[in-house]
Amino acid sequence: MPDVSGRDAEDGLDRDDVPRHELVGANTFIPDVLPQHPFFGSEVDASVLQEGIGRATNMLRRAATVTLDLTGGNLTVRITNESGHKLPTGYPEGRRVWLHVRAFDDDRNIIFESGRYVFSTADLVGYNADLGDPDYGPYLQVWESRMGMSADVAALAGLPAGESFHLVLNNLRLKDNRIPPRGFTNAAYAAFDGAPVDASYADGQHWDDVVYPVGAAAVQAEVTLYYQTSSREYIEFLRDENTTNAAGNILFDLWDQHNRSVPVAMARGFLESDAKTSNLCHKSVAKLEERYRRAHMKAWARCFQIEASGLPCDAGSRDARIAAAEAKLRERLGGPKDKLCTGHSLTPISLGHGTSCPVPCSEVTLFDMTDLASCAVCMADAVNTAALEAAYGARLPELPSQAPEAGESCQKSLGKAASALAQGWPSALARCEQDNLTGKINPPEDCATDPDGRIAKAQLKAAKKIQACQDFSGIAGCATSGDAAGTQACMESAVGSVAPEFARVSHP
Numbered sequence: 001m002p003d004v005s006g007r008d009a010e011d012g013l014d015r016d017d018v019p020r021h022e023l024v025g026a027n028t029f030i031p032d033v034l035p036q037h038p039f040f041g042s043e044v045d046a047s048v049l050q051e052g053i054g055r056a057t058n059m060l061r062r063a064a065t066v067t068l069d070l071t072g073g074n075l076t077v078r079i080t081n082e083s084g085h086k087l088p089t090g091y092p093e094g095r096r097v098w099l100h101v102r103a104f105d106d107d108r109n110i111i112f113e114s115g116r117y118v119f120s121t122a123d124l125v126g127y128n129a130d131l132g133d134p135d136y137g138p139y140l141q142v143w144e145s146r147m148g149m150s151a152d153v154a155a156l157a158g159l160p161a162g163e164s165f166h167l168v169l170n171n172l173r174l175k176d177n178r179i180p181p182r183g184f185t186n187a188a189y190a191a192f193d194g195a196p197v198d199a200s201y202a203d204g205q206h207w208d209d210v211v212y213p214v215g216a217a218a219v220q221a222e223v224t225l226y227y228q229t230s231s232r233e234y235i236e237f238l239r240d241e242n243t244t245n246a247a248g249n250i251l252f253d254l255w256d257q258h259n260r261s262v263p264v265a266m267a268r269g270f271l272e273s274d275a276k277t278s279n280l281c282h283k284s285v286a287k288l289e290e291r292y293r294r295a296h297m298k299a300w301a302r303c304f305q306i307e308a309s310g311l312p313c314d315a316g317s318r319d320a321r322i323a324a325a326e327a328k329l330r331e332r333l334g335g336p337k338d339k340l341c342t343g344h345s346l347t348p349i350s351l352g353h354g355t356s357c358p359v360p361c362s363e364v365t366l367f368d369m370t371d372l373a374s375c376a377v378c379m380a381d382a383v384n385t386a387a388l389e390a391a392y393g394a395r396l397p398e399l400p401s402q403a404p405e406a407g408e409s410c411q412k413s414l415g416k417a418a419s420a421l422a423q424g425w426p427s428a429l430a431r432c433e434q435d436n437l438t439g440k441i442n443p444p445e446d447c448a449t450d451p452d453g454r455i456a457k458a459q460l461k462a463a464k465k466i467q468a469c470q471d472f473s474g475i476a477g478c479a480t481s482g483d484a485a486g487t488q489a490c491m492e493s494a495v496g497s498v499a500p501e502f503a504r505v506s507h508p
Contacts, residue, residue: 002062005360014395016360024055026063026088026095029229029261031056033254057264060227061365062355063087064097064179066269068223073216075103075112077223077269079143079179080207082355086178086194088227091167092145094234097178097266098124099141100224103214112214114139115226122232122260141210146175165237173197182206221271222345226263235261268367269349278350279438281341285351285372286430286506288329293380293502294423295325300384301419303399304392308411310402326377333376334369342369352508358501372505379502383422383495390494391418393476403475410469414479414487417465421495424458426502433507448500463488 001019008018031053035046063083069076077099081087088095103112114137116125126137146163147170154161157169164170177199180189185203189195201208214221235255242248255261272278299321303313331337348366357364357375360382364375385396391414392400403411431454432447434440445451466488472479478490 002356002362003359004363020363022055024052024059026056026060026090026227026264027229028053028056028060028264029255029259033251033258036254036258038250058365060264060266061367063227064225064267065354066223066225066267066349068221068269068271070214070218070221070271070273073214073218075101075212075214075218075221075271077101077210077212078207079210079225079267081179081181084181086176086180087143088178092147093165093167094231094261095227095229096142096144096231097225097227098143099210100226101139101212101214102222103212103218104220104222105217106219108220111217112212114212115141117226117263119260119262124231127231128233139210139212143178143208144175145173145178148172148174165234166241175199177208179208180206219273220345221269223269223271224265225267227266228261228263230255230261232260265367267349267355268347270345270347272344272346272350277340277344278346279434281344281346282351282437282506283434284340285333285376286427286434286503288333288373289376289380289502289505290427290430292325292329292377293383293426296322296380297384297387297419297422299325300388300396301415304388304394305412305415307399308392308401308403308415309408313399329376330370330373333373334371335373338369341372348372348375351506354508358504358508360498360501376505379498379505383426383498383502386494386498387418387422387491388415390478390491391415393480400476404473407469407471407473407475407479410471410479411475413465413468414475414477414491417462417488418491418495420462420465421458421491424461425455425495425499428452428454428458429499429503430506433503437507447503459488459492462491466491 001021001023003017004020005014005016006018007014031049034044034049035041063081064087065080065082067078067080079099083089088097098115100115100117101113102110105111117123118125124142126135126140127142129136148163149157149159149161149166149169150172151161153169153171159166159169163174173193174197176197180196180201184201184206186195186201235252239248239252299318303315303318306313334342347368348371353366353372356362356366357378361375361378364378365371366375381396389395392411394400428450429447432441432445432452436444436447441451450456467484469479469484472482472487478487478494481487481490
């Protein structure tokens, strides 16, 4: 139940920690094929199930983070479990998580690959292969649980002992290298027979490191963490073992005809050894985010000013201008004109992001640069919302009430003050972080301390606008403090609470 921004009651306060009542699992296979099932398809709503697949995919993309390090010809990949249970979890009906890794040389030739999945045949290359097999891959990394039967149970069932998919007959855990969650201790898990098997994790370890010998010629690495609900092996087992009715064959046909339980890419990481490329991407994200924020603020600030003066705002024209600005951002960040970030295969992880956008936009899952564009839009909206609410007492998309005639000039000044803070403060932080990144500030400074004085400059500009007010009576928002000092403090608090998160979009 992740935190989202909103109200938990009709008359409640706006909060950034409202639990979202969206309890989903990770199964993206059955909801996809169930509407086509000859017996059960008429009982389900296909559109609702597709929405469920979207939610499950979104949750999966929050369940793990990937970090990469390329040193001395070795690529170290760390998978951190961000969920509240083992990764993956659930009964091992073919559920598995694995890494697809590729490394490239200076000419962008693939010089190392492990974990390739053949989507057309639903085969994970090297899975279950033995030494000497053509597909054997010594570095294939799969996290899973495998069950089996002991000799006595197998004898009673008339089946061979050892590994099997027989849910009600299996009484042994033969392998369990799944990544533990935070709070893991070996003793606690051993107490309920949940300790790792054929794997070792230290108390408190909720990650796993995998080292790939990619070679000294490697200068780039691309890693994808995949999750699959049901493997080919499991579906074929159900088909072959079920001899009482047609259920096994029906399931196999549905699997075969509808995406074959296509794996979900949980996380992607791309490592570029040329720091200049990633630094330019950081800078580009900051520039695009600020450009959109200015267009958004200009459109809404004008609308607020018109409404506060007692005239109607042209909402259609306002929304069209904002939509056009957003389209430009999305075109250049994650879109067809993004030659810098997406063009170099960078991902949010490449820039230092985790699985989600900063608060108050944490509902945006970060997987690729299109998601980072959504994060930038949301965070720019959040900064402007905070500023305008501080100036007018109305929260987007609500519009302000008309200011009293005597205070109309003051209201206009407060609006300009809010715009000055929303423009100067976040952009100052982003610029400072970029200077830290490129070494212009050496040693790096804590940007929150305003080392170059740009935040103070924005605050001074806003203060001059606020001090132009002679009478704050009747004006909503921060002006209810009754004087210039209180209004300024209130505005700075409102914008300052969001500005650092705005900067984290480009410089996490």
